[in-house]
Amino acid sequence: MNDDQARDAIRRALATVAPEAVLDDVGPSERLRDALDLDSLDFLSLVENLHESTGVDIPEADYTKVATVGELSAYLMACAH
Amino acid sequence: MGEFRMPSLGADMEEATLIEWLVKPGDVVHRGDAIAVVDTVKTAMEVEAFEDGAVERLLVEPGTTLPVGAPMAVIRSESAASASQQPVAPADIPAPPASPHVESPLVRRRAHNLGVNPDMGPATGQEGGVTKHDIESAAASREQSEARPGVPAADAGSPPVAPPAGTVVRAVPRARRQAAQLGVDLATVQGTGPDGAVTSADVERAAAAGGPVRAAVPTASSPDRKAALQAAVGALMARSKREIPHYYLSTTIDMFASLDWLAEQNAPRSVSQRLVPAALLLKAAALAARRVPEVNGFWTGQGFQPANGVHLGVAISLRGGGLVAPAIHDADTAALEDVMQRLRDLVKRARSGRLRQSEMADPTITVTNLGDLGVEEVYGVIYPPQVALVGFGRIADRPVAVDGMLAVRPMVTATLCGDHRVSDGHRGARFLTTIEALLQQPEEL
Numbered sequence: 001m002n003d004d005q006a007r008d009a010i011r012r013a014l015a016t017v018a019p020e021a022v023l024d025d026v027g028p029s030e031r032l033r034d035a036l037d038l039d040s041l042d043f044l045s046l047v048e049n050l051h052e053s054t055g056v057d058i059p060e061a062d063y064t065k066v067a068t069v070g071e072l073s074a075y076l077m078a079c080a081h
Numbered sequence: 082m083g084e085f086r087m088p089s090l091g092a093d094m095e096e097a098t099l100i101e102w103l104v105k106p107g108d109v110v111h112r113g114d115a116i117a118v119v120d121t122v123k124t125a126m127e128v129e130a131f132e133d134g135a136v137e138r139l140l141v142e143p144g145t146t147l148p149v150g151a152p153m154a155v156i157r158s159e160s161a162a163s164a165s166q167q168p169v170a171p172a173d174i175p176a177p178p179a180s181p182h183v184e185s186p187l188v189r190r191r192a193h194n195l196g197v198n199p200d201m202g203p204a205t206g207q208e209g210g211v212t213k214h215d216i217e218s219a220a221a222s223r224e225q226s227e228a229r230p231g232v233p234a235a236d237a238g239s240p241p242v243a244p245p246a247g248t249v250v251r252a253v254p255r256a257r258r259q260a261a262q263l264g265v266d267l268a269t270v271q272g273t274g275p276d277g278a279v280t281s282a283d284v285e286r287a288a289a290a291g292g293p294v295r296a297a298v299p300t301a302s303s304p305d306r307k308a309a310l311q312a313a314v315g316a317l318m319a320r321s322k323r324e325i326p327h328y329y330l331s332t333t334i335d336m337f338a339s340l341d342w343l344a345e346q347n348a349p350r351s352v353s354q355r356l357v358p359a360a361l362l363l364k365a366a367a368l369a370a371r372r373v374p375e376v377n378g379f380w381t382g383q384g385f386q387p388a389n390g391v392h393l394g395v396a397i398s399l400r401g402g403g404l405v406a407p408a409i410h411d412a413d414t415a416a417l418e419d420v421m422q423r424l425r426d427l428v429k430r431a432r433s434g435r436l437r438q439s440e441m442a443d444p445t446i447t448v449t450n451l452g453d454l455g456v457e458e459v460y461g462v463i464y465p466p467q468v469a470l471v472g473f474g475r476i477a478d479r480p481v482a483v484d485g486m487l488a489v490r491p492m493v494t495a496t497l498c499g500d501h502r503v504s505d506g507h508r509g510a511r512f513l514t515t516i517e518a519l520l521q522q523p524e525e526l
Contacts (some may be wrong), residue, residue, distance in 0.1 A: 019281065037400075038311065039453035040357040041428050049350040060347045060355060 001054070002081040005072040013049035017042050028070035054080050084152040085138075087119070088128060090403075094121040094313070098146045099153070100257050103127075108136045110156065115437070117153065118254045122306070123256035124405050125434030126441060134158045142263070188213050195459035252279035254434035259284045263443070312401050318462045325380075325463050326501040331396045332513045333444035334520055336476050336491040342523040359451040360421040362493070362516075364526045366467050366471050367391045367412035367420075368448050375504035376469035376512050377446045383467065385503045390414075393450075394444025394464070395424060397431040405431050406447045406464060407440035433521055452476060458494045468500035469512075 001009075011023045018036045026035045033043060048059050056079040058066060066072040090097055097119035106117045114126035114367040116136070141153050188211055204211045204221060252260070252267055252402050260267050270287045272279035339361050347355045370377040372393045378387040393412035398404050409415070409423045430436050444469075449461045452475035459472030473495040481490050495516055500511045519526060 012500060015282075018400065020214065039451070041425055043353065044357060044425075053350050060344060067480060 001076050003073060003077065006076040006080075007069075009050060009054050010069065010072060012053060013046050016049065017045045019051060023069065026069050028073075029068050031067050032069055032072065033056065033067070056080055083155055083157075085131070085154045085156045086117075087147045087149050087151050087153055088438050089149055089442045090119075090121055090126070090130075090438055091123075094123060094149075094441075096146055096148045097121045099141050099143050100125060100254065100261065101143055102139055102154075104136045104139075106136050106138055110134055110136060113439075116435075118257060119438075120254075120258055120434075122309045123403050124399060124431065124436065125258055126436045126438055127254070128438045130152075131157065132158055143379045144329070150360060188216060194228070253281070254283075256281045258434065279454045307402060313501075315347055317464070321462045321465050325465065325468075327463060328499050328501050328506060328509065329460055329496065330459055330509045330513055331460075331494055331496040331505060332510075332517060333479075333492050333494050334517045335481070336493050336520065337366040338492050339520045339523040340476070354418070356417065358419050359473075359520045360417055360424060361520065361523055361526055362451065362473050362495075363393060363395065363409070363412060363424065363448060364415075364417055364420050365516045365519040366446075366448050367393050367409075367415075368519055368526070369415045369512050372515055373504075373508055375508050376499065378503075380468050380500060380503065381466060381468040388445035390445070394447030394467070395427060396447060396449045396461075397428050398450060400432060404450075405436065405441070406444060407431060407436050408444040410440075410443065446471065448473065452493065454520070460496055461498055463498050463500060469504045469509075470498040471516075472496035472498070 007023065014021050014023060014036070016039060021036045026032065032038065043053065045064070047063075051057050054076055056076050058075065062075070066075050069070075087097060094219045098121075100118045100120050102117050104110060104114075110116055110130040110133065112130055112132045114130045116130050117128045118125055119128055137155040137157045139154050141147060141151075147153065201217045237293065241303055251431050252270075252272065259265075259281055260270070260279075265284050265287050267279055267284075270279045270283050273283055335526060336358070341357065343356060343358060343361065370393070374387045375385070378385060380386075391413040392405040392408040392410045394408050396404055396406045407427050409420060409427065412420055415423070427436070427440070444464070444467060447464055449459050449472045452459070452473045455475050457474045457477075459470055459474055461470045463470045472495065474496075476491050476493045478489050479492045480487055481492065482488070483490070495513055497509050497513055499505075504512075
């Protein structure tokens with residue numbers, strides 16, 4: 001998986017969670033939850049959607065490692081095969 | 082049973098616009114089936130049938146705005162017709178009587194359980210109020226009356242509304258509303274949602290592509306809608322503050338045990354099974370409400386009526402703006418996993434306009450927006466006719482004294498707004514300290 005594919009996956013995963021969000025407007029080091037006004041349930045849905053589409057499971061202990069778009073993207077690339 | 086009337090939609094919604102019928106004449110409906118989608122100033126929602134029956138006639142066209150209690154359709158009951166049913170000559174339809182009104186959601190719930198439409202009366206309470214006795218006698222008289230061959234067609238004084246041409250297009254309520262606003266004909270939109278349902282994105286794409294346009298059903302444009310929503314919410318909140326003597330209490334709760342337990346529970350679980358801290362807070366609040374009944378019920382003209390169950394209203398913010406607070410029924414007896422799933426389901430349906438009218442009208446106590454906002458403490462305004470509102474701020478690490486030493490623990494501030502006509506500080510404090518105790522033993526929740 002490359003960066004574009006990771007971002008695409010994130011974009012699609014966000015579609016049902018925050019349909020009005022524009023991922024490109026979020027800077028790579030901005031906290032995703034703050035920038036897109038995601039609460040804990042939204043974030044759970046995001047993780048769930050990503051799991052379904054990419055097969056990457058993000059355990060709860062790793063949530064703090066995927067706070068920004070950059071981190072999330074890197075995590076997906078590292079874990080996807 | 083004859084007319085199906087617009088049911089109560091929740092404390093601050095007195096009228097709704099019919100967006101779409103989900104049934105047509107001839108359809109058989111069962112109690113609880115969604116039969117129409119209506120739009121209120123806050124959100125779109127589904128209206129359910131009160132009892133089993135067959136749809137005979139639709140009285141209202143999409144786009145019409147109706148007050149609560151207004152007739153919407155004629156649904157012929159499969160069981161014995163109501164004793165009050167009378168044949169009416171075509172030229173001689175009496176003006177509908179002033180609608181009986183139901184003040185108490187408890188009465189409404191009883192009516193629902195008995196399969197009686199409370200808005201049909203009788204109404205022997207003060208100022209046309211429908212009482213529990215009225216509901217029970219309506220149910221009893223319905224059982225006693227003889228079966229009739231069917232509603233006579235003689236009362237068809239006004240021409241029936243033609244059912245929608247062709248089949249009903251599957252679309253989420255939000256998409257229907259957008260289609261109406263944008264003048265998009267749903268029948269021509271390719272649906273990409275579950276089972277081919279039309280989603281908002283599909284409608285927007287169709288509108289952008291300039292597909293066939295049908296005359297837009299007049300609905301409030303965006304700035305008007307926001308203004309109307311604000312006005313409605315403002316009116317309810319003003320009434321609450323005017324009529325309810327609010328008192329406020331707060332307490333900080335150590336969440337160490339709860340979060341520790343939660344992490345342990347979630348580690349082996351797949352995403353869809355994981356619990357969020359909010360589920361623990363809600364379950365604890367529901368259990369505490371059962372133990373301190375003065376916070377769980379309704380204030381009506383006759384005083385305080387404690388509720389039989391705990392139907393926890395959960396405040397959910399809608400992404401376009403606005404707040405709804407639908408109920409998780411019997412949250413005190415539901416398993417924690419169940420509370421979690423129902424919470425997720427409510428949030429999803431709230432945001433796509435697929436809440437049910439019964440969820441909107443039934444909360445016995447409400448918990449506000451759950452602390453993800455980042456504020457420490459939340460003090461709200463009680464939603465009449467409820468008598469309490471619970472708030473939880475954000476869970477955050479704070480310095481705290483533990484065994485005489487400084488420690489850092491995750492803490493949350495829980496608040497209670499209480500109606501001083503029903504409870505006082507002592508009982509309110511009991512409620513909060515019960516929540517605190519429950520959260521120290523999360524495995525028992």
